[in-house]
Amino acid sequence: MNRIYYTKPSITQLEVQYATDAATNGWGEKCYDYINKFEALFAQHLGTKYAIATSSCTGAIHLGLVALGIKPDDEIIIADTNWIATVAPITYLFAKPVFVDILPDTWCIDPDSIRKAITPKTKAIYVTHLYGNLCEMDEILDIAQKHGLSVIEDAAEGIGSVYKGKKAGSIGDFGTFSFHGTKTITTGEGGMFVTNRKDLYDTIQILNSHGRNPTNPKQFWCEMIGYKYKMSNMQAAIGCAQMERIEELILRKREIFSQYQEGFQGIQGISMNPEKKGTKNGYWMPTIVCDKSLCFDREKLLKKFKENNIDGRSFFYPLSMMPMFEEKRENAISYDIYGRAVNLPSYHDITQENIITVVDVVKKALKGSL
Numbered sequence: 001m002n003r004i005y006y007t008k009p010s011i012t013q014l015e016v017q018y019a020t021d022a023a024t025n026g027w028g029e030k031c032y033d034y035i036n037k038f039e040a041l042f043a044q045h046l047g048t049k050y051a052i053a054t055s056s057c058t059g060a061i062h063l064g065l066v067a068l069g070i071k072p073d074d075e076i077i078i079a080d081t082n083w084i085a086t087v088a089p090i091t092y093l094f095a096k097p098v099f100v101d102i103l104p105d106t107w108c109i110d111p112d113s114i115r116k117a118i119t120p121k122t123k124a125i126y127v128t129h130l131y132g133n134l135c136e137m138d139e140i141l142d143i144a145q146k147h148g149l150s151v152i153e154d155a156a157e158g159i160g161s162v163y164k165g166k167k168a169g170s171i172g173d174f175g176t177f178s179f180h181g182t183k184t185i186t187t188g189e190g191g192m193f194v195t196n197r198k199d200l201y202d203t204i205q206i207l208n209s210h211g212r213n214p215t216n217p218k219q220f221w222c223e224m225i226g227y228k229y230k231m232s233n234m235q236a237a238i239g240c241a242q243m244e245r246i247e248e249l250i251l252r253k254r255e256i257f258s259q260y261q262e263g264f265q266g267i268q269g270i271s272m273n274p275e276k277k278g279t280k281n282g283y284w285m286p287t288i289v290c291d292k293s294l295c296f297d298r299e300k301l302l303k304k305f306k307e308n309n310i311d312g313r314s315f316f317y318p319l320s321m322m323p324m325f326e327e328k329r330e331n332a333i334s335y336d337i338y339g340r341a342v343n344l345p346s347y348h349d350i351t352q353e354n355i356i357t358v359v360d361v362v363k364k365a366l367k368g369s370l
C-alpha cells in the first residue's frame with residue numbers, strides 16, 4: 001500500500017531547471033540573481049513594499065523582533081496554541097511570551113484574552129494564522145492601536161489566506177513565512193520577512209549582514225553585532241519556480257480541503273478549518289476537531305492511520321504545557337482542543353482515492369459514537 005504523506009512538496013521540471021541553472025551559472029556577479037527575483041516576486045504576490053528572503057521563518061522572526069527593538073523583560077502576547085518556532089525567538093531576546101487562549105472556531109488568538117493580558121510591559125501582539133485559518137485582524141489592529149502596540153503576523157502557514165482583501169502576513173508591522181518542505185510553497189528550508197515599514201526593512205538589511213550597512217562603501221565594516229540568516233541562490237531558484245506556480249499550488253490546497261469537506265459531510269460533531277465571511281482560507285493543513293460527544297481518541301486514530309500507511313499529525317499542544325514554560329491551564333480552549341484534533345494529509349499530489357481512504361479510516365475510528 002502506498003504511503004499517504006501528510007505533506008510533500010510539488011516539484012516539477014521548472015524547479016529542477018531553475019535550481020540547475022543556479023547551480024551551474026549562479027555564481028560571481030550572478031550569485032544574488034534568484035534571491036533578488038524571489039524577493040520581488042514574493043513582495044508582489046503579497047502586496048507588501050519589502051520582502052527579505054531568509055534561511056528559515058524562525059530566523060525571519062528573530063530578525064523582526066530585534067528590528068522592532070524588543071528588549072529583555074518586554075512582554076509579547078501570543079496564542080498558547082502555536083508551534084515552538086513562533087515563540088523561541090522571543091526567548092532568545094530574554095523577552096517574555098505571554099500565552100493567551102484561542103478562539104474555539106478559528107483556533108487562533110482570542111482578542112478578548114489579548115485585552116486582558118495587556119500590561120505596561122506589553123510591546124507587541126503576535127498572531128499566528130494557524131493551519132491557514134485567519135486571526136481576527138480588524139479587532140487585533142484596533143486593540144494594538146489603542147494601546148500603542150506592534151502587530152506581528154506569523155504567516156508561515158498562511159500562504160493563500162486572505163483577510164478582507166489583504167493577504168495574511170501583509171497586515172501587521174511585519175509578517176514572516178516558512179518555506180520548509182511541508183509548506184504550501186517550498187525552498188527545502190527557507191523563510192521570508194515582509195513589511196511595509198522602510199525603517200524595519202533598512203534595519204534588517206544591516207542586521208542580516210552581520211551588522212554591515214549596504215550603503216556604507218567601507219568593506220568589512222560592521223556597525224553592530226548582527227546575524228546571518230540568509231537564503232542561498234539555489235534555494236531561491238526553487239522559490240522562483242514555486243512563485244510561478246503559486247496560484248495553482250494554493251488552488252490545489254483548496255481542492256483537497258473541499259474533497260475532505262465532502263467526505264465528512266453529514267457527520268455531526270466534526271468541525272474543520274473555517275472560512276469566515278470576508279476571508280479566504282489557504283487551507284495549508286486540513287484539520288478535524290471532534291466534538292466531545294464523539295468519544296474521540298486521538299492516539300487511537302493516529303495508530304489506525306499508521307496501520308493504514310497514512311501520516312497523521314497531532315494538533316499543536318499548548319506551549320505553556322511544555323517544561324520550559326509555566327503551565328497556564330486557564331487557557332481552557334488551548335488545553336482542551338488538542339486532544340480532540342488531528343491534521344490530515346494534504347500534499348498536492350494526493351489523489352481523491354487517498355482522501356477517501358483517510359476519511360474512511362476516520363469514520364471507522366469514530367464508529368460507535370456516530
Ligand SMILES: Cc1ncc(COP(=O)(O)O)c(C=O)c1O
Binds near residue numbers: 156178
Ligand atoms: C506557524 C509556524 N511558525 C514558524 C515556523 C518555523 O518555520 P521554519 O522551520 O522555516 O523556521 C513554522 C514551521 O513549521 C510554523 O508552522
